[in-house]
Amino acid sequence: MKLLQLLRILLATVICASLAHAEEVSVAVAANFTGPMEKIAPAFEKATGHKASVAYGTVGKFYAQIKNGAPFDVLISADDETPIRLEKDGLALAPSRFTYAIGKLVLWSAKPGLVDDKGEVLKHGDFKHLAIANPKVAVYGAAAMEAMKKLGVDSALEPKLVLGESITQAYQFTATGNAELGFVALSQIFKNGQYAPGSYWLVPPTLYTQIRQDAVLLSHGKDNAAATALLTYLKSDAAKLVIRAHGYEF
């Protein structure tokens, strides 16, 4: 009869746990938001008792996965186009969408002194490789192309461009020195109010279309309390503090 007793206790535990409404949210996060999310997820878990299982990657890949039934509850995107597209596909809930951060583009080199504070280095072209995220698939890559076009250096620099499949890879190429410099997200080199070693140029916002990063509740998560809680938490002052500390604006 001991087994039966054990089963009863187990059953009671399970019921109690579900009564406490601790749920798990599965969230797809754009690569550029990796840094802040690594801080926000545990804080969210601590504050709400819910669990967040986080996947990082490119938004294009997430779109393909969500369209094919990936069980994500929330998308924290690098743009506003993909969430809107998912809404049109009937896979995301429009009223839940909001801009959680405005992304900043920065020209960065791991080498001190290479990048000047006016971006003149782009005109001298005194380097072999310039890394950007693939502009076809990544917002930050498209923003980099736009900035180079506005500066009139795009055709001169074209042969020097190396494309990362995501902004993470553009950073990797630059951080390892294989590309002397690269356009990356400010969040990748600005952490806790400190710039990574090297040299950088904050690209003026007039040179590229504002990078509005939206988050949205996906249809799969519409009855998931943790999903709604995460979106609410993303708007909280605690989350905003972390987001701002990584160089984003609102």
Added chain:
Amino acid sequence: MFLSEGDLQAIWLTVRLAGVVTLILLLLGTPIAWWLARSKAWWKGPICAVVALPLVLPPSVLGFYLLLVMGPNGPVGHLMTALGVGLLPFTFWGLVLASVFYSMPFMVQPLQTAFEAIGERPLEVAATLRASPLDAFFTVAVPLAKPGFLTASVLTFAHTVGEFGVVLMIGGNLPGVTRVASVQIYDHVEGMEYLDAHRLSAVMLIFSFLVLLAIYAWRPKPVKGA
């Protein structure tokens, strides 16, 4: 046209890469396989293991290490800069070097098996007929191991065509230089151009099937009662 210009460029680049890699590995892999098939040295085991490493290691590990080793602060990077060649990441020859390492087991292992199957006897006979070891290798071992050479070459070529992770890590996605077919498909998918992705994927699928079909069809049939 069924495929876009970019797709055709990617296919042509893939074929060139796979061709060059197969050729280099034929020259490099044959002596290694020959030595592995006949050596009794204690370090034969470790060499075998190193050759087979790419079968086990995830491409992300290989790509990451290659990026560091071939980078400006890595040993290969230093060597290449000293030789005046320039850094290898983001170049065609960088991909060749990575692929030679990555596809090595697909050349060496079938060849090693083929050489081992020949045994000592035919070579001893050749020696009694005053054939030098080199002579015996080319006139006896190579003809006998012909099916092995065929399988090894086709597998190496096909495996290089199917490469993705390593190329993605060290290629930099340059059209005509490092944007091979598998990366082009990835780009299409990521860019949500699913129709283009379908077309190029279909070409890859048919190619892979035909390659494997050829290998299995050409395989000599076992003799009954042998």
